[in-house]
Amino acid sequence: MLVHVNHCLILWYLCIAFMIIGVRVDSYQDGETTAGDIAGLTGIIAILAAWLFGTYWLRRWAARPPSPRARLKDWRRDLTALANGFLPSPSRDATFASIITPRNRRVREYPRFIGPGVEFGTLEHQRAKSVRWHYIAVALPAPLPHLILDATANNRRGSDLPVDVGRSQRLSLEGDFDRWFRVYTPTAYGADALYVLTPDVMAALIDEASGYNVEIVDDALVFFTPTIVDFGSPEHWEAVGAVLSSVVPRILAKAFHYVDERVPGQEVPRALTAVRTALADPEVAWTPPAPRIGADGRRLDVRDPETGLAPILRAIGWFALLVFLYPVPGIFAFAGFMSVIDGH
Template sequence: MSAPQAGLSFDPRPLVEPADRNAIRAHAQRLKQSGGAVGSATIVPIVIGGAFVLIFASVVTVTGSIVGSLASAGTGTPFLISALGGLLPIILVLGAVAAVILFLIRGGRVRQERRYRLDRFATANGMSYVPTLSSPALPGMIFGVGSARSANDLVRGERPRFVEFANYQYTTGSGKNRTTHRWGYVAIKLDVPLPHIVLDATSNNGLFGSNLPATFDKDQRLSLEGDFDRHFSLYCPEGYERDALYLFTPDIMARFIDNAAALDVEIVDDWLFLYGKREFSGLDPTTWAWLFSVVAALLEKFAQWARWRDERLQADAAAAASATAAFAGGGSDDASAPGLAGVAASGPGALPFAAPAGLLRPPPGVAPPGRRLTRGVSWVSIVAISAVVLFWLLSQSGILGLLFR
């Protein structure tokens, strides 16, 4: 991945070199015209408009108060002090609104410059840039959780295979319990669908275990040789243990340990995802160099994975071929049936384009049992639910009231 396209090498200069303000504004205008700058362009006018409404209402209210004081208090020093005191709320409101407007303008400029730099960085490295994408249609575990799902600052490469770097967020809960979850991810397109496998990195687990949004049945945990278990907990569907060992040979395990031990990994369908609870797509050249090196280390081994086939599909393929041959050879009692007479005359199973069933190679794909891991229940959730139920029972029985008398 350090060379996403032939003839190119990793170039972080657009992330840090001086940027021309006119070029940044022109880039923001192009994004706006193409629909890529949705969000700040609509939110800022609404906030500023609301601020001016607030100012107008405050001015009218305080001015009325001052006029009333003028009519009743007369003139002199006490009146001037009263008038200045009446103007003070206006000054404070104007100052607060001005600060908010300046903050929004500053934030908009920072966002514009960030997008400009990332777009140029993507181009310099033979890739493309997409500012935002709502609800990415990806099969990874983080993409089907919560609401308000969106990816931003997507940097994509097409060669030697599709790779996407992005930041992602979604929300869970509501009201005071509403939480925004932020991730960085790398999505890599594989050659063939593979069994659903998760590598839960031990280095980023918290006090209550895994940081992943999904919990998997412990019976699907597979222990591998060497130091791999110290860095990752590997989960694969039951019955696919031998397939996991084929995919994760010692040299591939070493690649993951050396390059991706800080990341959670998920293989699902024909995708490989790398997850981290941090921003991936940003203006830090060190982060990009690390991510590019991780992907480069893994890409070299994906050719081996492309040869994997699910043997469970071989029986299905053989059965389908036998059924086709049987139908062609004896599926009709009428020898004059259109399209079958010539085939029937050549004998059962003598289709010129069908290989013997014993020589059939399974087609690319994964049988249903291997497509998704079985979800489990987190012990943290069990403890939390048990505590809530226990509290409710104690409160209903009156014991809780006796304890806090």
């Protein structure tokens, strides 16, 4: 960032300096260059040479590797992950599907730690306005209907969800759970959401995951929050461990036994089909039905604010800003310089 700001300032410095001399030569000196103009031009070039020398060292400073202290912090973090059974594995692409990993945006996952069926870390959107999420993603044994829980603890001026969810899909639950989470589920799948969000699951979510938004989509369970997490601190590891040990097993059990009977061929529970498979004649080939979710339950009706006219206007504004910062001063600096050179 400092390098880019420096380059922009150099262009504006040249623009102002050359335009002042150029206007003086053309407007007040009838196109003639005087000794004072040559002296001024020499001073401008001398300052530019010193500035470019400083720019060289600034670029070298910006390109240097992390300091030993920063690297030591990263090594300690990675060793902590290895000691707890997780492998450091950063990724430049999204490794799971969620509302925080839309297809139209590039993401970077760093740091990222993986274990059997689970990963967690920090996810950053690669765009002009950087957005970071601390996340925990868990693979479910079978898909569940789409479900979003918007935690109220991390809401400030409104929901911090990256998408707008239709209010008609809001589901109110018993007790004071609504004070902690706003629950959204497909309209026809309210009873299925209650199957997942049993009292023990709700209690575990309030006790151990009240700071996380939660999404269940297909066979992925994702906890995410905009809070920046420093994995060099033990409390963050303990918070992840509490979610994985207290909340996740309860939802995994629900996913294993859930059956969407709206889908033809799903009427027989999977536990029963497993028994029938074990007792079946080995000469008879029979495969239990793959668990599936009905079309109405696969996705909530959501709207991504980054689609439509708004991102187009934002891109146009960003392009106009770059033109103002770089080409405009460059063109006027060149015009002013040529006015001085053409003087006689």
